[in-house]
Amino acid sequence: MDCKFSKQERLHSKKLIKELFDKGSSFFLYPFKVIYFEPGELPNHQFLVSVSKKRFKKAVDRNYIKRRVKEAYRQNKFLLKEADTDNPRKLIALVYVSQDLMGFHDIESKVIRVLKKIPQIKSKKNA
DSSP: OOOOOOGGGBOOOHHHHHHHHHHOEEEEETTEEEEEEOOSOOSSOEEEEEEOTTTOOSHHHHHHHHHHHHHHHHHHTHHHHHHOSSOOOOEEEEEEOOSSOOOHHHHHHHHHHHHHHHHHHHHHHHO
């Protein structure tokens, strides 16, 4: 099992980010607003974390949250691969909307719920 979070898995292309936010579908699962999109041919799922500067003035707090979310994703990204049988690659953005700093275990449980819910939503739309 590959537990790395390589550069190919990070969403950093401005063109893809714009496409994700313009055309993507979204849902809310506290403390995240989740935006996802299937653009077509991608080598891997690509992932983005955003924390508002308006809610957390200190960069230390924003980075704290981003590191924990990325680590939770890295450890549990296999949930996306297991759930997708036809294996379409997705762009995924998690926007942290809470005003509270959460610990790793709380964040991890929420990220797991998000990763399990994304494939379920897609299968409901196709049914």
